[in-house]
Amino acid sequence: MSEEKDFTIENYLQYLREKKFMGSKCKDCGEIYVPVRKICTKCNSVNMEWVTMSGKGKLAAFTSITVGTPFFVAKGYDRNNPYCFSVIHLDEGPMVSAQLVGVEESKPEQIEIGTPLEVTFLETEIKGDTRVDLGFKPA
Amino acid sequence: MSDSKNNPPIINSNQQANKSSNISYFKLKFEDIIIIKQNFVIVEMGKLARKVALVGAGMSTFGRHFPAKRNPDLWIDAWLDAVKKTDKGIEPKDVDACYVGNFSSDLFNHQGHLGPQMANLVGLTPKPAARFEGACASSGIALRQAILAIASGIHDVIAVCGCECMTEQPTVNVTDALATASDNIFEYPAGATFPGLYGTLASAHFKKYGTTPEDLMRIGIKNHNNGAENPFAQMQETIKHMMESKMAKYEKQGRGVPEWHDEFDFLKSSSNPIIAYPLRLFDCSLITDGAACLFLAAEDVAKNYTEEPIWIAGTGQGSAALSLHDRETLTSFIATKEASRQAYEMAGVGPQDIQVCEIHDCFTIAELVALEDLGFYEPGKAAEAIANGETALDGSLPINTSGGLKSKGHPVGATGAAQAVEIFKQMRGIAERNRQVKFNVNTAMTHNLGGSGGTCVVTIYQKEV
Numbered sequence: 001m002s003e004e005k006d007f008t009i010e011n012y013l014q015y016l017r018e019k020k021f022m023g024s025k026c027k028d029c030g031e032i033y034v035p036v037r038k039i040c041t042k043c044n045s046v047n048m049e050w051v052t053m054s055g056k057g058k059l060a061a062f063t064s065i066t067v068g069t070p071f072f073v074a075k076g077y078d079r080n081n082p083y084c085f086s087v088i089h090l091d092e093g094p095m096v097s098a099q100l101v102g103v104e105e106s107k108p109e110q111i112e113i114g115t116p117l118e119v120t121f122l123e124t125e126i127k128g129d130t131r132v133d134l135g136f137k138p139a
Numbered sequence: 140m141s142d143s144k145n146n147p148p149i150i151n152s153n154q155q156a157n158k159s160s161n162i163s164y165f166k167l168k169f170e171d172i173i174i175i176k177q178n179f180v181i182v183e184m185g186k187l188a189r190k191v192a193l194v195g196a197g198m199s200t201f202g203r204h205f206p207a208k209r210n211p212d213l214w215i216d217a218w219l220d221a222v223k224k225t226d227k228g229i230e231p232k233d234v235d236a237c238y239v240g241n242f243s244s245d246l247f248n249h250q251g252h253l254g255p256q257m258a259n260l261v262g263l264t265p266k267p268a269a270r271f272e273g274a275c276a277s278s279g280i281a282l283r284q285a286i287l288a289i290a291s292g293i294h295d296v297i298a299v300c301g302c303e304c305m306t307e308q309p310t311v312n313v314t315d316a317l318a319t320a321s322d323n324i325f326e327y328p329a330g331a332t333f334p335g336l337y338g339t340l341a342s343a344h345f346k347k348y349g350t351t352p353e354d355l356m357r358i359g360i361k362n363h364n365n366g367a368e369n370p371f372a373q374m375q376e377t378i379k380h381m382m383e384s385k386m387a388k389y390e391k392q393g394r395g396v397p398e399w400h401d402e403f404d405f406l407k408s409s410s411n412p413i414i415a416y417p418l419r420l421f422d423c424s425l426i427t428d429g430a431a432c433l434f435l436a437a438e439d440v441a442k443n444y445t446e447e448p449i450w451i452a453g454t455g456q457g458s459a460a461l462s463l464h465d466r467e468t469l470t471s472f473i474a475t476k477e478a479s480r481q482a483y484e485m486a487g488v489g490p491q492d493i494q495v496c497e498i499h500d501c502f503t504i505a506e507l508v509a510l511e512d513l514g515f516y517e518p519g520k521a522a523e524a525i526a527n528g529e530t531a532l533d534g535s536l537p538i539n540t541s542g543g544l545k546s547k548g549h550p551v552g553a554t555g556a557a558q559a560v561e562i563f564k565q566m567r568g569i570a571e572r573n574r575q576v577k578f579n580v581n582t583a584m585t586h587n588l589g590g591s592g593g594t595c596v597v598t599i600y601q602k603e604v
Contacts, residue, residue: 009324060469061340061346061463061469062339062342063338063339063341063342063415063416063417063418064338064413064415064416065334065335065338065414066413066414067314067332067334067415068330068332069315069318069331070311070315072330077330085330085332085336085415086329086339087464094464095463095464095465095466097322097326097329097462097463098329099329099330108416113346114346133328133329134329
């Protein structure tokens with residue numbers, strides 16, 4: 001597999017731009033990393049391969065943010081229109097950060113940790129370019 | 140423990156790595172906790188090669204000082220206050236180096252290279268001067284590095300500076316600058332803000348242990364009660380007083396007076412808006428300008444400055460993945476557990492020996508989790524202890540007698556050093572107004588957390604070692 005793309009942040013993000021949710025898997029111990037990593041910090045191996053993630057997982061933790069980052073404020077989120085930042089426990093093992101969509105952000109007390117989720121790719125138009133960010137929604 | 144010290148069971152290389160990775164450090168007791176990092180099991184904690192004492196400590200007032208006072212002005216205030224609180228006095232000629240803790244003067248003030256700037260203002264140039272950065276734990280790190288440098292024998296006396304001037308920027312810029320302490324590549328694009336990250340951690344703690352918003356409100360109420368007694372604090376007002384003032388104001392204006400029977404009613408109202416669920420405005424610490432100064436001296440020279448040195452009994456520092464998603468757990472901070480393990484082991488004491496502690500309450504949930512991570516309470520049990528008043532000024536384990544970051548304020552780079560200032564006062568019996576604890580403090584602790592838990596510095600202080 002000398003043709004494997006290098007396990008860099010940019011290559012991970014490039015897959016994301018192509019709406020592919022990818023991780024790296026240690027060929028020696030089987031540990032899976034998302035976002036991608038080049039060194040397996042479990043067994044010190046650098047014998048990695050790219051793997052396609054199922055995109056399925058469960059909500060591990062979340063918040064509903066009323067005072068957001070400049071990027072999210074520019075997207076139209078504010079006190080009356082909050083957004084959810086979340087940590088998702090993927091079925092393959094690792095956790096990942098993403099915006100949680102498809103929920104009632106203004107009623108966070110109704111959002112349940114443990115809810116089954118699936119990946120979705122969030123597109124934002126910025127100055128003619130389309131930016132793709134990782135998102136998750138109830139499965 | 141003594142056995143493991145003589146014979147550290149260090150597991151290295153690949154053969155045993157898989158075995159070690161099966162050990163869960165969360166299941167082990169505090170005394171025998173084993174930290175596994177990559178392939179190595181780290182168990183041995185060294186001692187300081189010579190004793191180090193805190194001989195003087197002081198701070199500027201905390202508040203919104205810009206433009207009347209900038210970092211250099213705040214630092215000079217802190218230095219003068221620390222000189223005043225050094226019994227036999229101290230002069231620049233006595234000090235061998237200046238260690239500065241500061242998070243982000245680059246973004247807040249368009250100023251880097253603070254080491255020589257601060258050293259020069261108090262007459263320390265051309266001696267060594269350097270800045271240390273670890274987000275909100277920056278001056279905790281500066282303190283620790285000063286301790287290690289003195290213990291090594293290379294310096295006898297070091298001045299530690301902690302400073303941050305945040306209000307030069309509008310709030311939106313401050314929030315964005317603070318966000319650089321979280322992971323910029325994966326968390327930030329997902330919308331993470333600092334309150335957001337702690338709100339996320341809170342949601343996990345709520346789910347696992349049944350923690351409630353009221354549990355967090357009690358922490359804010361308690362810290363404001365303490366801060367009201369601190370003339371150096373940014374908000375010297377209890378939450379009850381704020382509530383009553385607001386009701387009086389509404390009455391005067393002829394508006395409907397809210398039906399708030401106690402602080403909890405007030406804190407659940409729209410006067411305390413949600414910032415990042417479940418955290419509300421009064422769960423968050425403040426945007427603050429301030430500085431603190433510590434004088435540390437080797438045992439050989441400490442008596443030149445005071446007959447009552449406060450000894451550094453233990454120092455520890457831990458780290459964790461910057462991103463929450465790269466951590467093993469969302470309901471505790473591994474960096475705090477590791478830092479406190481080291482500090483306890485070096486000091487030869489345990490959680491039960493700590494009499495007073497300044498905890499890094501950047502958000503109320505952070506104080507609650509720290510109470511558990513530091514070993515004061517079992518996981519999930521801190522809320523009950525807080526409700527019973529155990530962490531209040533007159534409780535069995537007073538926490539944040541200064542008012543904490545919530546009421547005293549949180550000039551991020553100054554916070555670690557300012558925590559030591561409060562411990563210095565409590566151990567000397569000189570805490571102002573009505574916040575001196577009613578017993579003799581022989582053993583105390585500071586807990587300084589950086590970012591969303593990526594860095595932690597824990598320091599243990601003792602009057603007699």
